[in-house]
Amino acid sequence: MANRPPARPTAPAVTALGVLPRRQLTGIIPALLALAIATAVTGLNTVRPFTNLVPLVWVGAVVLAAGSIVAGVRAFQRAGRMDPAIEALLPLLGASQPTRALVEPVKWTRGWVGVPERIKIRWASHVDDTDPRFVDQILAGLSRRLGVEYRVRKHNSRRCWLVVEIAPETDPVSREQQRAIEVIKQVVDPSATVSVTSAEDGSVSKIEVKHNVGPKMAIAARRSSIEKVVSSMLPGRWRARWDLEGDKILFEVRPNMPDMVLHEVTPAAALTHSAYKGFKIPIGVDEDGGVQHWHPAVSPHCLVIGGTGSGKTSFQHTVLTHLTHAHWRVWVLDGKRIEFAGFRDWPNVELVGARVEHQVRMLHAAHELMEQRYSQLENGTARLEDFDPLALIIDEYATFKARVQRWYKTVKPKGAPAQAPVLDLLSDLARLARSAKIHLLLGLQRPDVEFLGGEMRDNFGARVSFGRLSPQGANMMWDSFAVGVAIPRNKRGRGVTLSGESVPVEIQAFYTPDPAKLDSTDEADWKHLAALRPEIPDYSRMMVKDPEPIIGDDGEGEELEPDYYEWAGAEIVEWDPAAAAARLETMRPGNVTLLPSRTAVRFVPEPVDEDAVDDAVDGDGDGYGEAIDGPAVELEVGDLLQTDESLGMWGVVEGVENDVLDDEQLAIEYRDLETGEEGLLTMSDTQVITYRRPDVAAGH
Template structure:
């Protein structure tokens, strides 16, 4: 019997997980000699044997020296072999500790102590018994928690284990091999090598490629690449056209959704976004063909209700004889659906509404999932857990593509993938995901990385800005929208609820501060700037144009930092026919910047003296 215990690795000081702020790495438990000590012992025995032989040979008894030398060398060889086997077993347990650390969400493998006993089967073999000591901060209250750990061990060691005992108070889990047969315990080297090859072949980051003309005419939105380098995508033309994105915070949902929005906008499709986190998708608010990004709960209710009305209106068109081919795709992104639905229910309860109003978000999204595809209205749902009550069996059948970022619990993965669950789960690498499209088998991919336009402009990352400029749509087909209410919102929850349900989406930015507009009118008349008015109803309209179409006097929004500015002069950049030098003036002063000639910017048109 060979007992083996290890606690390896160093804690990550930058983990950022507050749960383990007070936790400490486990002190390594040394049972028996370490591989290094065994190797030193083998060398010492060899030196002793040679010295003894030399002494006997000097005394004239070399034959007796050889008789002592041979068994001593054999003993040294056995010690070295044992040290090598123990080193290999140490590597197996270190890999297992790393996999369990990622599964349990602990900062590092050093926070785990794995005691492996009764190794059998082959030269290295696998342990019959595993005792896993984990930190008290790990949440082990789920009914299938221990089974999930056993699944991770099975995936790593290629050996099935059963839960022998789970000491919740002592935070110790014992796994046992149910077979106890020596012949079938050896892990399959080919399977382990194949898994390692898959991990090595997937890079940690892949920048989103610029769509070709063939891509822009396709309804397939690329999501990432698998281990063979094959592109994997979401096909809106599939029988079930909607997309589900799930994963814990930090897994890469925001980056993936940004890429999906950019790809849809590049195809000239309108995009409506409900961003319940308010700032996750703020970077695409001014992106061409992104008509609205609703960040407040009131606006989010209006956008969802209007998406449902749009679907019903399209159904009426089909009933009146129109063809589905005449309806362009509308992509509706609902980020963090469960939090959004809960907030809507709370708002309905505060307004004194009934159960039907409280389930408004759930009912509207369910209708969009069931009937939206028939009229080219497609939903992108973002949730944190795969066991969300929205994903009942009938709703799961309406989702054509599922992207699961990061690792999933064993029970959740089984419920999500069924018998087709992938043999290689996603690692905790941002953007690493398991994707299932249609009835195909789930595959492990690395999702494309798309820069956040707002963040790229803030830090002035030239590489990110260059990529975003290449991804920006060359054709702007849809104007920006704003929420238009029949009357001003009041502090009464009941009145506000009714106003939101009756609100519409209209072109333009709606009410905004008009300091720049007042300054522009005063500048045009030669007078001094008029006092700023706090709120002015904007009746003008806007459109997207290329920078090369800007003229002196245009009111344009070059980026988020400068906001709306008056273009004073447009000059060519010497020795660079692809760039223009823009001189502008705004509320916060004047400036200039070099911009690509083909970059799309938004301009406002004069209407009744107000921009």
């Protein structure tokens, strides 16, 4: 390994000057003088009496003599206490010979001898007192010889003197605090000032750093590496707040995110155009407890992605209840037919489409409303502020699209396009609906290039993903193969969204219960729903009226089922419970065929092909290619790295940088694939590791 230059030159050698002159016991001469004066006064008074106070003179003389001797003995012992410290400092002060004049105690602590509380130190003018080691060595020498810690009280470099005083007592540094200080000094700056705060249980919770290496900290990659090193070397998950202008860093333990956060609403004011422009829908809370929002007036449409059990539907319920409570008009396209069954009679939910025919009519109606509003704006018969906002929630669009394609084959009239016209309406709505106060919330099971490529991606400025994404899906959603691919398992409602600065952040989405899945024992959830439910509806519940069959003109009087265009133009009327009940009784799936009963199926195990098992492990449809063995320097962000071969543990690479402690090592930041916990590995750039690259072909 190449030798590195030291961080600073070594301290200059000092030459001992020998011992100080012998101490003199003062106070004896003043004591003898006092006694001599008393003797003289007594003699004169005997020869020529002039006073009766001779006894008092002797009392005073004895007291003065005793006090002088006591003070002299005390000064002698204090000098003995100071001499080792003076001898240690004289070589630093540029003294040419041993002397006590350069180090002068100004004040002592209480006690017979005590300890110098304040000391004035002078030095020769040729001494370089600008070197930070100069003062440090003085303080260290005093502390070493006097047994207490000192600090600088005043430093007059121009006149070459320094006053130090005893440093105030501090709380004892625990082992955890000392390790935190050592780690920070290693990764940031050895001369940095580090202040450590501990929690009630004694663990380190906060570290404040003042450093002098601002240019180094300005490099983003270095800051990221320092955060990862601190998180790896200290207990807990850490984050840093950087004050690049003040050369300060604040390290804090990352708070644990909650597993569930209830959706709550505040009393809603009247829905004016001004209120519409400032209206925000809460998505979830980040690790700081900050609420992330969807702002429809700024980002008109929202795309939400998540697999089964990820919390996607609950998030859509949260959006629905928040919109309706704020007096918005809401239409719901229920792709799975049952996910919004509990909200069909919810106030301000005007229309819920569960059957594919009704869903098609709903999208046509939304498009017609958009065109109508455009015409009014164009003709000057209305202003944007005259329109009520409409939210169109489309759940499971991929399922809806597949059902439409199958259904369209049964209702397609002669001469109609090969593809159902309704499938072309969504792109129009995404591009144009914003200017007509119509906003979309589109739900998908997985990222789709139809909505995350080109113009459609720009139209869905608000995006949320729940659960784990494939590397390709993460790249489509967040422009990174690593973001969102290691969300902890079994954390419903845990996902990623864009912050106000358009940076992906991890969130815990707000939870809203589904009325259709509650029973009488769920009292807390029913109470919660009651608080979310609007008291007075602004919009009545509507329904699609099924078009009546028509009699064919072939002379046989055969009834013909409505075709596509008749369904697309079906009348939307006020909700009629009787008509809805009658429709349910007569409704039968037309594409379901009853199968005859079958005998029991017996499964016969087949021989296992070990090579096939290995292939399945390498490429099991998780979005990564086959395992590769290669040098660590080839790793890229988004790769899947085997972090522990014996335990079969893998992690998603989030960063590859030079190690801040050793430039010849790589610091690999990763997130564990199973737990979602962050980690850091350091290794040589030539070390052979096992990794898997994102399968580019899987994204097509």
